Amino acid sequence: xxxxxxxxxxxxxxxxxxxxxxxxxxxxxxxxxxxxxxxxxxxxxxxxxxxxxxxxxxxxxxxxxxxxxxxxxxxxxxxxxxxxxxxxxxxxxxxxxxxxxxxxxxxxxxxxxxxxxxxxxxxxxxxxxxxxxxxxxxxxxxxxxxxxxxxxxxxxxxxxxxxxxxxxxxxxxxxxxxxxxxxxxxxxxxxxxxxxxxxxxxxxxxxxxxxxxxxxxxxxxxxxxxxxxxxxxxxxxxxxxxxxxxxxxxxxxxxxxxxxxxxxxxxxxxxxxxxxxxxxxxxxxxxxxxxxxxxxxxxxxxxxxxxxxxxxxxxxxxxxxxxxxxxxxxxxxxxxxxxxxxxxxxxxxxxxxxxx
Amino acid sequence: xxxxxxxxxxxxxxxxxxxxxxxxxxxxxxxxxxxxxxxxxxxxxxxxxxxxxxxxxxxxxxxxxxxx
Amino acid sequence: xxxxxxxxxxxxxxxxxxxxxxxxxxxxxxxxxxxxxxxxxxxxxxxxxxxxxxxxxxxxxxxxxxxxxxxxxxxxxxxxxxxxxxxxxxxxxxxxxxxxxxxxxxxxxxxxxxxxxxxxxxxxxxxxxxxxxxxxxxxxxxxxxxxxxxxxxxxxxxxxxxxxxxxxxxxxxxxxxxxxxxxxxxxxxxxxxxxxxxxxxxxxxxxxxxxxxxxxxxxxxxxxxxxxxxxxxxxxxxxxxxxxx
Numbered sequence: 206x207x208x209x210x211x212x213x214x215x216x217x218x219x220x221x222x223x224x225x226x227x228x229x230x231x232x233x234x235x236x237x238x239x240x241x242x243x244x245x246x247x248x249x250x251x252x253x254x255x256x257x258x259x260x261x262x263x264x265x266x267x268x269x270x271x272x273x274x275x276x277x278x279x280x281x282x283x284x285x286x287x288x289x290x291x292x293x294x295x296x297x298x299x300x301x302x303x304x305x306x307x308x309x310x311x312x313x314x315x316x317x318x319x320x321x322x323x324x325x326x327x328x329x330x331x332x333x334x335x336x337x338x339x340x341x342x343x344x345x346x347x348x349x350x351x352x353x354x355x356x357x358x359x360x361x362x363x364x365x366x367x368x369x370x371x372x373x374x375x376x377x378x379x380x381x382x383x384x385x386x387x388x389x390x391x392x393x394x395x396x397x398x399x400x401x402x403x404x405x406x407x408x409x410x411x412x413x414x415x416x417x418x419x420x421x422x423x424x425x426x427x428x429x430x431x432x433x434x435x436x437x438x439x440x441x442x443x444x445x446x447x448x449x450x451x452x453x454x455x456x457x458x459x460x461x462x463x464x465x466x467x468x469x470x471x472x473x474x475x476x477x478x479x480x481x482x483x484x485x486x487x488x489x490x491x492x493x494x495x496x497x498x499x500x501x502x503x504x505x506x507x508x509x510x511x512x513x514x515x516x517x518x519x520x521x522x523x524x525x526x527x528x529x530x531x532x533x534x535x536x537x538x539x540x541x542x543x544x545x546x547x548x549x550x551x552x553x554x555x556x557x558x559x560x561x
Numbered sequence: 562x563x564x565x566x567x568x569x570x571x572x573x574x575x576x577x578x579x580x581x582x583x584x585x586x587x588x589x590x591x592x593x594x595x596x597x598x599x600x601x602x603x604x605x606x607x608x609x610x611x612x613x614x615x616x617x618x619x620x621x622x623x624x625x626x627x628x629x
Numbered sequence: 630x631x632x633x634x635x636x637x638x639x640x641x642x643x644x645x646x647x648x649x650x651x652x653x654x655x656x657x658x659x660x661x662x663x664x665x666x667x668x669x670x671x672x673x674x675x676x677x678x679x680x681x682x683x684x685x686x687x688x689x690x691x692x693x694x695x696x697x698x699x700x701x702x703x704x705x706x707x708x709x710x711x712x713x714x715x716x717x718x719x720x721x722x723x724x725x726x727x728x729x730x731x732x733x734x735x736x737x738x739x740x741x742x743x744x745x746x747x748x749x750x751x752x753x754x755x756x757x758x759x760x761x762x763x764x765x766x767x768x769x770x771x772x773x774x775x776x777x778x779x780x781x782x783x784x785x786x787x788x789x790x791x792x793x794x795x796x797x798x799x800x801x802x803x804x805x806x807x808x809x810x811x812x813x814x815x816x817x818x819x820x821x822x823x824x825x826x827x828x829x830x831x832x833x834x835x836x837x838x839x840x841x842x843x844x845x846x847x848x849x850x851x852x853x854x855x856x857x858x859x860x861x862x863x864x865x866x867x868x869x870x871x872x873x874x
Contacts, residue, residue: 227711253710257703258736265700265733269676269707273692277707295697400692400708402715404671410686412677412695562631573649575850581810598649616634617810619680620654621645625656626633 207382212347212372213238213280215383216306217246219354220278222242224390225304226252227277228335229266231259233285234318235374236308240280260285264292264305271301272411274399276358276390280306282374283324284315286332294333295369298413298426302361304354305339308377311536319536320374322460325513328371328522329487336425338432340368340439341486345456347381353484362394364435371486373509375459375538441484442493446472450479452503455494456517457483459538460509466541466550476552478505486514494521497535503555504528505548509537527555563611564605564627571623574598578615578624584608587615637661640841641671641690650850652840653681655807656749657688659817660720661754664691667824669716674708676701676719685720688790700732702737705744718745718761718825727763734789738833741798745823745837746835751842763787766864768867771845788839790870800873801833804865806839808857812867822872829874838864 210218217239220228228247230240240256247254255269257263263279270277281289286307296303298557309324311317328341340360344350352374359367400409415421445452445465456464472480481497483490498504504526506515515530522528531547533539564588572594578601579587584605596602601623603609609626616624639661645654664673677683679698686693701719709717726734726748737744753771754760760773764786768777778786790802801823805816805847816838823834839861841853848856853862 227707229707234828242801255706255710255740258732261700262703262706262733262736265697265703267705268700269694269704270711272704272792273674273708275711291697291699299694392748400672400674400694401712402674403690403692407689408692410693410695412686412693414683414695495685535682564630571644572857575649577650577854579852580851589826611633612810613634617813618650618655618854619658620647622636622654623659624638625635628631628633 207384209380210347210383211238211351211376211378212382213308214242215351216280216354216370217242218385219351220304220386221250221252222245222385222388223276223355223358225276225278225358226272227267227270227275229255229257229263229277229279231257231263231281231285233282235310235377236280236282236306236416238378253294260288261291264289267303268292268296268299268301271296272400273297274396274401278304278306280308282308282310283312286324286327286351290333294337295337295413297337297339298335299332299411300365301411302365303367303493304357304361304370305367306372309371309373309535318374319532320376320459320509320538321457321534321536322373322509323513323534325486325508325510329489337428338487340341340366340435341371342368343484343486344372344376345458345462345482347376347379348383351383351385352375355390360393360439364431368432371458373459374378421461424426436488438487439523440488440493442490443482443484445480445482447479447481447497449477450501451477452479452505452548453497453501454478454480454507454548455507455514456480456507457486457514463539463541463544467544470541470545471548472519474549475508476549478548489521490494491517491518491521493524494518495525498522498525502526502536505551506530507544508532510534562629563609564629565609565615566625566627567601567603568623569594569600570596571621572598572600573621575601575620577618578599581614581618583612583614584610592606632758637665639664639690640817641688643687646684647681648844650841650843651681652751652807652838652842652852653749655813656747656816656838656840657685659813659820660747661689663817663820663824667821669824672714673716673718674712676705676708676717678719678721678725680725682720682722682723682749692745699725700733701725701730702742702744702746703733706742707736709742709744713743716827718747720747721749722755723752723762723764724751727789735793738793738835739796739798741832743827743830744833745827747820748835748837749840750837751840753842753845754862755842755845766861786864788865790835793835798833799835799871801826801834802870804837804839804867804870806857806862806867808839808841808854837865
């Protein structure tokens, strides 16, 4: 049975179904529905809910719950995620699983409470201090948001690393019918690193401080090898009408959904446009995009920012193909018609260039 | 008889045990340990009551006390 | 040969890295003794801070986690909520609890989290080289108050126990000192009391321990002990600040 729910609430329900027993949050728009949903549902399902005194406290409570063996989650929006970066760096250093939801809003600074995609760099480059990465999942519908939650928890447990679900204010607040029946915790992961009290076993310590530079170097290489395994195994993306495409739009999250609408219109005008939508923003589908460049020359990147993912597209193409960028930062949500018009103008311009 | 055992490699020669011994039975010896500290020692000629004041103030848990 | 005193089992064999005469070693030992005596080795989890006290995880033979600077009470909250039957304590310095981690400590106390904070107050930032702490006394010279702490510019020493005492969530707050054999015995009793408050689920407990830092105070270990008794306790009076029966 489908339920009409906001993206924020859907994340909450999916998290509980995925075995999340601890949620720690702090109010910030546009993700409050998630905190409020957890405040109600966590106690009902026997879980733990705390409204923390700050985002910093919330992420550290997540760290505590995670080191005690629980599936733990926190959520926030851009300014709050900046505050959580300290804790995320410690989670990565300590190799502790956690899921962090960022319903991105306009920035920098206080910005506004409208949807944006301006935290791409922060999310995909680690975000806090030190040499580390977080797995970044970017769904583009409320159903996909719900579906990706158990994946996020599994990846976090599998690699013992923080995982970020990168949405935006629109995805968080819009309501769509969602199916939950298939969402469940499927696997238990061995947790021989957690702290439970050293009863009948040697004591354990979880730490990130390594005074010995050689030890710290080895720890960094160990993390690096783990990130390489993630890059090799966990890339997710969706393609749409790329088989015969002359032009490929690259967009993620809600922007990809807008782009899909635009592509449908372009197809009606006989412009052969397709879409590649990265679902994991880190690891990024570099190879897959490079592969497309064997047959396609024209790439169009659309983001609700001044251009962040476009840098990864450039890295993917390594100088091949031609990249155009269209960005709308600051919380502006362009319509599919607008994007179709922009792409079509770009298409005819490049056709003209090609002919001459 | 009370026996004071001082782990010379743990001792940092801070003198707190010497200062707080009510019988003045401890002193800083001329022996240097691996860390480079002159370590505390027990004067066998002095009487020890086993009050463990030295143990209480020792910041390095270097002192153990036994009764024969 | 009968043992009168031997090293507690809850201490690892590792040598302390602390400076000669440092109070941390005494406090680490007391915690280990209490864990042994209350039989808590299999139950206790320590949250270590940033600063000199952080290497407590090399010394206590119990499960330990190193938290980010100031976040101990929040991390301990997360652990305790998942493991309500365990004994969870954070070990925090004055900069950790009363400056950067004020919010985390204050709100854990206010929620009445069933955790214990072992608060080591030595009035300076030790590991970073003796800068002013929130608990540095008026006129006290540190590397960042070279002419003495002037409240006009640098504020006043923070009285953590007194501040926390007005919070309804707190159940046991005591200030002790490791400055003499008698005071060290009282410190141990206070830690036992605080742990019992946690185990009895009475509320948030905290033991503030005035502790010598001879290196950064630029005193001999004995002078440092005396300075606690003669000077520091004037600003930070010892005793039970709050006890909910």
